[in-house]
Amino acid sequence: LTRRQFIQIGGAAVGGGVVASGLASRWWGLDRNRVEDPGTDGDRVVASYCELCFWGCGVLAHVKDGRVTKVTGNPDHPLSKGRLCPRGAGATGLLYDPDRLKRPLVRTQKRGADVFEEVSWDAALNKVGEGLLELKRRHGPEALALFSHGSGGTWFKHFMKAWGSPNVGAPSYAQCRGPREAGYLLTYGTPLGSPEPIDLAHARVITLIGSHLGENMHNTQVQDLADAIGSGAQLVVVDPRFSVAASKARYWLPIRPGTDIALLLAWMNVLVEEKRCDAEYLAQHANGLEELKAHVAGKTPEWAAAITGVKAELIRDSARFIAAARPASLIHPGRHTTWYGDDTQRARAMAILAALLGSWGRRGGYLTFNKMGLPPYKVGKEMPHGGKGAADKPRNGGYPVAGEVIASGLCDAATPGHALYDLKGWMVYGCNLIQALPSRKQTIEAIQNLDLLVSIDVLPAEICGWSDVVLPECSYLEREDDVLAPPWREPFLALRQEAVPPLHESKPGWWIAKELAGRVGLGDYFPWKDAREYVDARLTLGRHDVAEARRRGVVLGKVGPVCEEEGLAIELGTDSKKIELHSEELKRLGFDPIPNYVPQEEGPAGHFRLLMGRAPTHTFGRTVNNRLLAEPYPENEVWVNAEAAKALPGFPGPLRNGERVWLVNQDGARSGPVRAKVTQRIRDDCVFLVHGWGQGAKRLRYAHGKGASDAELVTRYKVDPIMGGTGMSVNFVRLEPVGRTA
Ligand code: MGD
Ligand code: SF4
Structure with a gap:
C-alpha cells in the first residue's frame, strides 16, 4: 500500500471530494518518493511554520503581487518534510476569510447579546488596560487568568508572568x-x-x-x-x-x-x-x-x-x-x-x-x-511570577497528578460558590471556550460573573460574542512569533515570519501584548522593538546565522541517538x-496501583453513546469557516449504525442516509439539524460526530448553523480523580426526525 493509496482511501472515506479537488495537488507529494517542487510561481517565498493546528509543520508561503498564492511544505523542516496536510495547504482560506475580525470591538449591550461597536486600537487597548488595573486594584493580580492555545500565546504568557499571575491554562490538557x-x-x-x-x-x-x-x-x-x-x-x-x-x-x-x-x-x-x-x-x-x-x-x-x-x-x-x-x-x-x-x-x-x-x-x-536550546531574550528585570502554573499555585482542584493548570478549574474558579472561587478576569487567546470546555451552561455562568473578558482571535468565534473587548489578531501568515523548538528526533528551531502585512486593522499578538503591557505599567518587561528583533537577538545569542535561519525558516541541530539500538541507554x-x-x-494516593476495569453507566433506553473525533480537512472549530477546507467537507454528519437506523423510536420508517435529524441528549440539550450517515461502520450502541460544527457565532457567516455541535450535547462530564481531566464520552443522544428531504 502506498502513501497515495492510503491517503486516497482516507480522503474517500471522509469526503470523496478531497482527492478530486484542487487541494489534492497541494496535499502531500503524489509520489511518496518525490517531494513536490516547492518552486514559487510568485515574487518570493517566505518560510514559516503552520498554525492551522498545533503540530507546527514548516511551510513555504508563495507570494505574488502582495498576496499569498499558495502554501506548501518546507522540505527542510523535519515535521513537514516537504508536505502539508490538507488543513495546512488551506491556510489562505483563513488569511482571506471575508468574515475575519477586522477592527477592535467593544461590547455595547449585555454579555452574550453579541452586539458591539467598532473602535480604534487606542480606545480598545485603553479600555482593557483600565479594566486590568481596576481588577488588580480590587482583587489582586491572581484574579486574572489566561486561556491560551497556539504559539502566538507565548506573548500573553509572558504578559501574565510580568503581571504576576500563574493562572494560565488551555483546554488541550484537562x-x-x-x-x-x-x-x-x-x-x-x-x-x-x-x-x-x-x-x-x-x-x-x-x-x-x-x-x-x-x-x-x-x-x-x-x-x-x-x-x-x-x-x-x-x-x-x-x-x-x-x-x-x-x-x-x-x-x-x-x-x-x-x-x-x-x-x-x-x-x-x-x-x-x-x-x-x-x-x-x-x-x-x-x-x-x-x-x-x-x-x-x-x-x-x-x-x-x-x-x-x-x-x-x-x-x-x-x-x-x-x-x-x-x-x-x-x-x-x-x-x-x-x-x-x-x-x-x-x-x-x-x-x-x-x-x-x-x-x-x-x-x-x-x-x-532532544530539544535545541535557545538563550532567552535578556529582559533585565526579574519577573514577578515564574509562571509555573499548577505546580506553583494549585489551580488543579486538588487532583494530585495534574501536571498543568486545569482549564475547567479556571472556569470553576470564576464560578461563585465554588471552593476555588477567586477569578474575576479572563484573557482568552485562540480558544473558543464555548465549544472547548465541558458544560456550556457552567462556562456561561462563569463568564457572567467576570469583571472583564477580553478575547484575542482571528475570527469572530463564539467566545468573542461573550467578550467585553475583542482584539483582532492577524493570521499566522501576517505575523512574526517566537521560535518553535519542540523535542524531536532531529532537533530544530523553526521561525515564524510575516509573508504579507496584516490585513484590515488586525495586529500581531506580540504587538497587542506589548501595547497592553505599556498601558498597565509593565512596558519594561517588553523591551524589544518588535518580534523580529526579539527573535534575531535570541538567534544571535545562540550563535546562529540569522540570515540563513530566516532564508530556510529552520535551523537544524545535531542528531543524537534516540533509542537503545542507537546506543542510548x-x-x-x-x-x-x-x-x-x-x-x-x-x-x-489511594488509587488502584494497577488499573482495574470499572463498568461505565449505560444510557437511557433508545439513546446512543455520543462519540466524537476529527476529519482530515478540519481542526475543530478553527477551520469550519474556511471556504477552501469546506470544499471537501462542508459540514459534519452523525454516523448511525445501519441496523439501528431501520427502527428508530419516533421515526415513521427507516432513517435514510443523508436525512437530517436532531440530536437530543439525556438532559434535553439539542443540536442540529445534522445529516445522518447511515453506515455499517459503527456499532449499534453509539453514534459519532466530528467535533467543531454547530457554530452559534452568527458572524461566521459560512459555518453558522451548519451541522451539529457535540459540545452542546456534553452537559455531563466525569472528572478523572487522578489529574482532573473531564471525560466527555458519558453523554447519550436520541435521534429525532426533521423532515424527509435530504
Ligand atoms: P479522539 O478524537 O478522541 O482522539 O485525535 P485522537 O487522539 O485520535 O479519537 C476519536 C476516535 O476514538 C474515533 O475513531 C472514535 O470512534 C474512537 N473512540 C471513541 N470512544 C472510544 C472508546 O471507548 N474506545 C475506543 N477504543 N475508541 C473510541 C485527536 C487529536 O487529533 C487531537 S487531541 C488534536 S488536538 C488534533 N486535532 C485534529 C483536528 O482537529 N483535525 C484533524 N484533522 N486532525 C487532528 N489531529 C489531532
Ligand atoms: Fe501540520 Fe497540518 Fe497541523 Fe498545519 S494543520 S501544522 S500542516 S498537521
Whole structure:
C-alpha cells in the first residue's frame, strides 16, 4: 500500500471530494518518493511554520503581487518534510476569510447579546488596560487568568508572568491529552508531550486504541504511518467505529465504548500467561511484575469478551500478533484521551502493555527526543511570577497528578460558590471556550460573573460574542512569533515570519501584548522593538546565522541517538528509576496501583453513546469557516449504525442516509439539524460526530448553523480523580426526525 493509496482511501472515506479537488495537488507529494517542487510561481517565498493546528509543520508561503498564492511544505523542516496536510495547504482560506475580525470591538449591550461597536486600537487597548488595573486594584493580580492555545500565546504568557499571575491554562490538557500525560508520567516518570516521541516509521505492528490517525491528521505521524504501512507494518485498531485506519488493519476490534481497560488487561493476561513478554527487559527495567501477573491472572480473553463485545478468539489472536513484533510493536498512546473519567488508568494500562512489549526506549516503540536550546531574550528585570502554573499555585482542584493548570478549574474558579472561587478576569487567546470546555451552561455562568473578558482571535468565534473587548489578531501568515523548538528526533528551531502585512486593522499578538503591557505599567518587561528583533537577538545569542535561519525558516541541530539500538541507554524518570507496572505513588494516593476495569453507566433506553473525533480537512472549530477546507467537507454528519437506523423510536420508517435529524441528549440539550450517515461502520450502541460544527457565532457567516455541535450535547462530564481531566464520552443522544428531504 502506498502513501497515495492510503491517503486516497482516507480522503474517500471522509469526503470523496478531497482527492478530486484542487487541494489534492497541494496535499502531500503524489509520489511518496518525490517531494513536490516547492518552486514559487510568485515574487518570493517566505518560510514559516503552520498554525492551522498545533503540530507546527514548516511551510513555504508563495507570494505574488502582495498576496499569498499558495502554501506548501518546507522540505527542510523535519515535521513537514516537504508536505502539508490538507488543513495546512488551506491556510489562505483563513488569511482571506471575508468574515475575519477586522477592527477592535467593544461590547455595547449585555454579555452574550453579541452586539458591539467598532473602535480604534487606542480606545480598545485603553479600555482593557483600565479594566486590568481596576481588577488588580480590587482583587489582586491572581484574579486574572489566561486561556491560551497556539504559539502566538507565548506573548500573553509572558504578559501574565510580568503581571504576576500563574493562572494560565488551555483546554488541550484537562480536556484532551492530560490523562495520557499523567498515565505515562506515573509509569515511566515522564509525560509524553507534543509531538509524541513515538517511532511509527520503524514499528512493525502499530496498535491504535481509539486513535484515528488518517482522520486525525498530525502530518508527520500520518506520513510515518503511511511509510510504515508501505514497508509492511501492520495495524491493530480498537475502535467502536470502522475508522479509516481500521479499514487498513490486520485486526479491527469493534469494542463496546468505555471498556478498553478490560481489553488491555486481557491482552496483558495473554502476554503473561503465554510468556510472550520481554522477560529480560522487564527484569532489568521494571518494578511490580509479580503484582501485575497476579492482577491479570483471571482476566482472560473470555472474561473480557463478555465486557467488551469483542470475541475472545479475536482478543487472543491480536494479543499474540502484537507480541510477535516486539519490541517494534508500538502501542500508540492516543492524544485526545478525556473520554470516561477513568482515563489516566486507561493510559496507564496502555503504558504497561508497552512495557511488557519492551518497547519503551527501543526502535519502533517510544524514543527519547532532544530539544535545541535557545538563550532567552535578556529582559533585565526579574519577573514577578515564574509562571509555573499548577505546580506553583494549585489551580488543579486538588487532583494530585495534574501536571498543568486545569482549564475547567479556571472556569470553576470564576464560578461563585465554588471552593476555588477567586477569578474575576479572563484573557482568552485562540480558544473558543464555548465549544472547548465541558458544560456550556457552567462556562456561561462563569463568564457572567467576570469583571472583564477580553478575547484575542482571528475570527469572530463564539467566545468573542461573550467578550467585553475583542482584539483582532492577524493570521499566522501576517505575523512574526517566537521560535518553535519542540523535542524531536532531529532537533530544530523553526521561525515564524510575516509573508504579507496584516490585513484590515488586525495586529500581531506580540504587538497587542506589548501595547497592553505599556498601558498597565509593565512596558519594561517588553523591551524589544518588535518580534523580529526579539527573535534575531535570541538567534544571535545562540550563535546562529540569522540570515540563513530566516532564508530556510529552520535551523537544524545535531542528531543524537534516540533509542537503545542507537546506543542510548534506557533511563527512567520515576523515583525508583524503574518502570512502575505497579504504581507505589497511586497506592499512596489511594488509587488502584494497577488499573482495574470499572463498568461505565449505560444510557437511557433508545439513546446512543455520543462519540466524537476529527476529519482530515478540519481542526475543530478553527477551520469550519474556511471556504477552501469546506470544499471537501462542508459540514459534519452523525454516523448511525445501519441496523439501528431501520427502527428508530419516533421515526415513521427507516432513517435514510443523508436525512437530517436532531440530536437530543439525556438532559434535553439539542443540536442540529445534522445529516445522518447511515453506515455499517459503527456499532449499534453509539453514534459519532466530528467535533467543531454547530457554530452559534452568527458572524461566521459560512459555518453558522451548519451541522451539529457535540459540545452542546456534553452537559455531563466525569472528572478523572487522578489529574482532573473531564471525560466527555458519558453523554447519550436520541435521534429525532426533521423532515424527509435530504
Ligand atoms: P479522539 O478524537 O478522541 O482522539 O485525535 P485522537 O487522539 O485520535 O479519537 C476519536 C476516535 O476514538 C474515533 O475513531 C472514535 O470512534 C474512537 N473512540 C471513541 N470512544 C472510544 C472508546 O471507548 N474506545 C475506543 N477504543 N475508541 C473510541 C485527536 C487529536 O487529533 C487531537 S487531541 C488534536 S488536538 C488534533 N486535532 C485534529 C483536528 O482537529 N483535525 C484533524 N484533522 N486532525 C487532528 N489531529 C489531532
Ligand atoms: Fe498545519 Fe497540518 Fe501540520 Fe497541523 S498537521 S501544522 S494543520 S500542516
